[in-house]
Amino acid sequence: MLIGLRAVGLVDKDGTPTPRANGWRDDELYAEVCKEIREEVYPQELRDAVPDTSGAGDAAQGWFMRTTGCGQSAARKMASLYSLLTDADPSAGQKQTSRKQKEPSRSRPNKKQPASAAPEKKQRSQPKQSPSPALPDPEMPEVRLNLEIRIDASVTPDQIDQIFASMAKHIYRRRSDEGQ
Structure with a gap:
């Protein structure tokens, strides 16, 4: 940066x-x-090709991709900075920011309402489900834990059962005899 x-x-x-x-x-x-x-x-060639970025964001992005050989994501970032500098109106940035903040908040409830109606029916028929991780808390990071268990070939089936029972006890906080 x-x-x-x-x-x-x-x-x-x-x-x-x-x-x-x-x-x-x-x-x-x-x-x-x-x-x-x-x-x-910025070179004069770009300033001549894209003098106003209000409706030509794609033109600036295309210019950066052709000229620098960068990918779409990098070109979009370059075009975004160029657009910011070309617009050069302090209030324009505030208007764009407020528009960007409003648009996602409008679209999110519309998408969630149909999706949340169907899972409610499933939750009613299956009341013993644990809290669903489908809706992560935006303030908390999502945590995923992958365990790799290597068991020696000389371990007996009873010992393997004990290993998994111990894991269930310590990881899920339940005893192996509760589920049976």
Whole structure:
């Protein structure tokens, strides 16, 4: 990340903010700083090909893919920064951000309502189900645990049963005789 910030002149080689970074944070100087960065970093060919990115985000992305040989994801990120610098209107970024935040929240309930109606019927018919991990808590990371068990060939079947009974006891907090 620091490499990119250095490339546009927002931080120096020591990683400290430059006067350009301070100007970039100031709404009155923002457009001027964006223009400086755009003219300093991006070639005239791109600026001529995509002078306005409001409706030409794909054109900028295509230009980056053709010129740099990068993949779609990297080109999208490059085009996004170029678009940000080309628009150079501090309030435009706030409008786009608020639009992006509203759109997912509108679409999420619509998708969840049909999906949640069907599982409710299944849960009613199977009341002993444990809490479903299908809806992970967005604040908690999902944890997956993979166990690899290597059992020597000389172990008897009774010993194998004891190993798995012990695992059930310690991992699932239940005794092997409860399920039988």
